Amino acid sequence: MRINGEISPQEEEEKGEVKTVSLSIEQPQRLVVVGYALTSKKKKSFLQPKLEVLARNKGILFVAIDVNRPLSDQGPFDVVLHKLSGKGWCEVIKDYQQKHPEVTVLDPPDAIQHVRNRQSMLHDVADLDLSDCQGKVSVPRQMVVDKDPSSIPHEVTKAGLRLPLVAKPLVVDGTAKSHELFLAYDHFSLSELEPPLVLQEFVNHGGVLFKIYIVGEAIKVVRRFSLPNVSKHELAKVAGVFRFPRVSSATASADDADLEPSVGELPPRPLLERLARELRCRLGLQLFNIDMIRQHRTKDVFYVIDINYFPGYGKMPDYEHIFTDFLLGLVQNKCDKRAAT
Structure with a gap:
């Protein structure tokens, strides 16, 4: 049987021409670990099953951050996703960014505070x-x-x-x-x-x-x-x-x-x-x-x-595809920059 115009192994045997075919097995890509610190309400609306399933299929793992433990003792993470308020949490994130510049933090606390005030956001x-x-x-x-x-x-x-x-x-x-x-x-x-x-x-x-x-x-x-x-x-x-x-x-x-x-x-x-x-x-x-x-x-x-x-992305059509592609792009860009230096 011919597939896309190619000669099948059976036909090759009939001609006496047996070729060795080497199969290349792709190695699994390194898992992208996303640590998240979200309120229970945000976790429920954002981390829906359809997102987690697609993320796993693309090699992305979401891991809950324990806010009662030092952040640097957890992970390692490729990305930290957060939406918690409070001065204490902001200090934790800022300290983590300084100690772990290799991790992408979404997003900087000071920038988030800027749009939490309707006087400054516009x-x-x-x-x-x-x-x-x-x-x-x-x-x-x-x-x-x-x-x-x-x-x-x-x-x-x-x-x-x-x-x-x-x-x-x-x-x-x-x-x-x-x-x-x-x-x-x-x-x-x-x-x-x-x-x-x-x-x-x-x-x-x-x-x-x-x-x-x-x-x-x-x-x-x-x-x-x-x-x-x-x-x-x-x-x-x-x-x-x-x-x-x-x-x-x-x-x-x-x-x-x-x-x-x-x-x-x-x-x-x-x-x-x-x-x-x-x-x-x-x-x-x-x-x-x-x-x-x-x-x-x-x-x-x-x-x-x-x-x-960090609005209600769970209400956005196709959000799971858009968000997982975004996370993979962040990590890839970081890897490309490291390779270029």
Whole structure:
């Protein structure tokens, strides 16, 4: 029998030409060990069985880090993946990075802290000029309030912010409370809010938000339903502060919804690639996502309204393939650099 035009061993024997065929058996690649320190909630959402099975098939082993033991006594690790808060843990990671430069730590504690504060997380976006990438990206006008609630109406008037305003907790600490949103329609109701918080001018965006997942150089965009537009008529008639459940969650997926093209069309790819590249560099992070909206009735005016470190990747389509390829790439790049020196 011929396979792909080749002569089979049986035919060779019939011709009296018996050839010795040497079979090369591939040696198993070295296991890539990823130590992880995650909250129980993050571990459950991220380390799903489908990820662990694929990782094992690709030669990646996830190993839990015991936070009650010295980190240097554990491993050895190729990569350390972490999302724990607290000054003590930050010091542990910084010390480990200094003693083990051969290990890739995802991500530096100081860089993570930068995006856990809503006052600082958008600074790097505000400084960007992406006008040559098929769109414009900016951030909504905002202010931080950390004083007595009764001073908020005066501070808002003084700053010249326009209603309605989105109120968000100042610190993003991974709790459900840190993702709560309030929409304030009038100045009097602002005193009902609880500082410290960020007040952000609400931008009408057709009720759709683009969640841009970043995993190293990989970019994945999904649509999520968001807060609906607020009309001038509604603003004139409605008063008070309204609490909204967490928007943009996976249950609010708008990917299969019948959306107007002007609302649902994804941001231009060149814009996303440049934005992701710039923020990776400026923030010093590999794992984050960007919440972006398109200003209603525009095609290319976008606003970044939030940045989240190590988001819910388990909700991202094909996350297990993207993440395992990313981990393998990290280790390979490190090996290539060592070989070049």
